[in-house]
Amino acid sequence: MKLRRDVFQAISDPTRRTIITLVAASAMTPSAIAENFDYSRQTISKHIQILTECDLLKQEQKGREIYYQLNPKGMKQIADFIEPFRKMWEDRFNTLEAVMKSNMHEHKK
Amino acid sequence: MEQKTKIDVPDGGQELVITREFNLPVELLYKAYAEAGFVAQWMGTKVLKLEHRNHGGYEFETSHEGKVVFKANGTIHKVVPNQQIIRTFEMENLPSSVHLEFLEFEKLTNDTSKLTIQMIYKSEEHRAEQLKLPFAYGLNLAHNRLEEILKNLK
Numbered sequence: 001m002k003l004r005r006d007v008f009q010a011i012s013d014p015t016r017r018t019i020i021t022l023v024a025a026s027a028m029t030p031s032a033i034a035e036n037f038d039y040s041r042q043t044i045s046k047h048i049q050i051l052t053e054c055d056l057l058k059q060e061q062k063g064r065e066i067y068y069q070l071n072p073k074g075m076k077q078i079a080d081f082i083e084p085f086r087k088m089w090e091d092r093f094n095t096l097e098a099v100m101k102s103n104m105h106e107h108k109k
Numbered sequence: 110m111e112q113k114t115k116i117d118v119p120d121g122g123q124e125l126v127i128t129r130e131f132n133l134p135v136e137l138l139y140k141a142y143a144e145a146g147f148v149a150q151w152m153g154t155k156v157l158k159l160e161h162r163n164h165g166g167y168e169f170e171t172s173h174e175g176k177v178v179f180k181a182n183g184t185i186h187k188v189v190p191n192q193q194i195i196r197t198f199e200m201e202n203l204p205s206s207v208h209l210e211f212l213e214f215e216k217l218t219n220d221t222s223k224l225t226i227q228m229i230y231k232s233e234e235h236r237a238e239q240l241k242l243p244f245a246y247g248l249n250l251a252h253n254r255l256e257e258i259l260k261n262l263k
Contacts, residue, residue, distance in 0.1 A: 014121060082116055085240050090114040093129045093224075096151040100137045103147065 007074060007081070010054040015039070016047050020056060020070065027060060027069035118240070123233045125240075127226045135222035139191045139214050154179065163187050167196075183210075191216070198228075205238045207231065 010016055019033055034044040048068060051057040055074035060067045117126040131138050141147045145156040148169070157168040165185035171178055180201040187195040192214055200206040208230045215223040230236040 017121060082118060082240060086112070086114055086116045089116065089127055089129070090112070092152070093114055093131070095153075096138075096141050097131050097133060099147065099151040100131075100133050100141050104133070104137055 007054045007056065010050055010056055013047070015044075016051055019044075019047055019051060023057060023068050024070050027067040029065050029067055033068065118236070121233065123231070123236050124227060124229045125236060127228070128223065130217065130221060130223045132220060133222055134220055135191050135214050135216040138222045138224060142194060142212065143188070143190075154181075161185060161188060205231075205235045208235070208239075 011020070015037065018036070022028060022033060022036060030045060030048055031041070033048065034041045037044055048057065052059065052068070055071050057068045057074075058071040060069060114127065114129045117128070119125075133141075141151055143161045145159040148154070148159060149156045152169065152171075154169040154171040157170055159165075159167045161167075162185065165188070166183065167185060168180075168182045170180050182199055182201065183197040185194065185196045187193070194210075194212040194214075196210050196212070198206070198208055198210050208228050211225075211227040211229075213225040213227075215225070217223055228236075228239075230239065
């Protein structure tokens with residue numbers, strides 16, 4: 001459960017969202033990612049670390065370099081996160097429709 | 110089954126949009142929000158106050174086994190019958206929940222209509238808190254269920 005909360009915190013930061021967008025296109029090394037920002041390498045490394053810990057990114061060793069790419073498992077958790085919220089509204093609106101329909105019929109009688 | 114209710118959470122924003130099409134004439138859909146009796150029925154809540162007019166307001170309270178479990182209130186800024194309601198919404202004891210709501214009612218056919226609710230939060234973080242709510246609520250339910258099972262074991 002803690003993991004889920006962290007996933008949400010992870011994507012609440014604009015820099016981390018940009019990193020996700022970058023690596024979504026293709027796997028990248030930390031230095032290639034850092035080149036897209038004005039922040040220090042260290043700052044970007046910290047963001048990458050958080051994203052990795054939350055299962056949003058995964059590492060892949062290619063020769064001497066480490067590449068980061070999207071982790072579908074973590075990204076699915078974000079989609080799942082919205083689902084209970086959507087379900088809550090779906091239930092609510094289904095009730096609204098049923099209640100109002102019964103009132104409509106009462107009305108016509 | 111097709112998902113009738115859609116939630117749009119624009120990346121990096123502080124708003125979210127809920128859309129739903131109903132097999133109801135738009136007048137009836139609007140009434141579900143405008144008349145206290147209907148609100149109480151479909152929301153399963155007690156309507157303490159509903160002044161459905163420009164510069165009006167509302168107060169809802171839901172109890173479960175004698176305890177108040179949900180209390181919400183807001184200011185109704187503007188109402189346009191069968192078209193629009195602009196209001197604020199706040200869950201008491203949850204200051205992060207205060208947000209602005211634009212409810213747009215749209216006639217599709219004589220018997221169908223569409224509701225679009227645009228919710229605007231103070232910040233992206235506040236929006237995230239709201240998205241987490243049903244999740245937390247689900248956990249709560251699971252916890253209560255567990256308590257029940259444990260009680261029965263005694």
